[in-house]
Amino acid sequence: MPEIQPYKPTERRGETFSYLPSMTPDKIRKQIQYLVNQGWNPAIEHTEPEKAFSHYWYLWKLPFFGETSVERIMAELESCHRANPGHLVRLIGYDNYTQSQGMAFIVYRGGR
Template sequence: MSEVQDYSSRLSDPASRKFETFSYLPEMTPEQMRKQVEYIVKKGWNPAIEHTEPEHAFDHYWYMWKLPMFGETDVDRILSEAEACHKANPNHHVRLIGYDNYTQSQGTAMVIYRGPISV
């Protein structure tokens, strides 16, 4: 059996905190973000965008950027909304969510833009 790597994420160290899908990986490139949005659309999930200050990522609800994009299948439109949220809130984390109507839950959630971490 292979050795499992320990990710030392601590509340006392804001730079070490991990959250959401892919948070242990480097930031996504635009091409990787596009692939994730394409996956959400292919699954028939409803995309939504949320944002929050990095210091509140764990202890507050995230702010919704507009309403979820019910039925939206245009990948470029979804990406442009995420970018607009990031530009309007450059110091916030921005999260992309895919809501699954069938299970009435989040099919996926990932931070696609990370705000600066103040230590």
């Protein structure tokens, strides 16, 4: 199991996996596969790190309704990151049944 990061009051954390080390591409693929297996619709958002907790995030294209290709979703995450290199980029899984987010996590943390 990965080492959990200690809490630092001066450092803001966000989303599900922010207390763990950055995920490898393989682990990100597994999370995307889980999102797809649940039947959730993926969406990608991005924002500047300083605005992450006080502003709405920018939507990258429209949500990918019905998308089941993990590779296409990975490619869109990478495209968003390349177009906005200093931004946080997160993946969201929208659940049609509960009309809420089933999952959300930051894939790219700013300049990383």
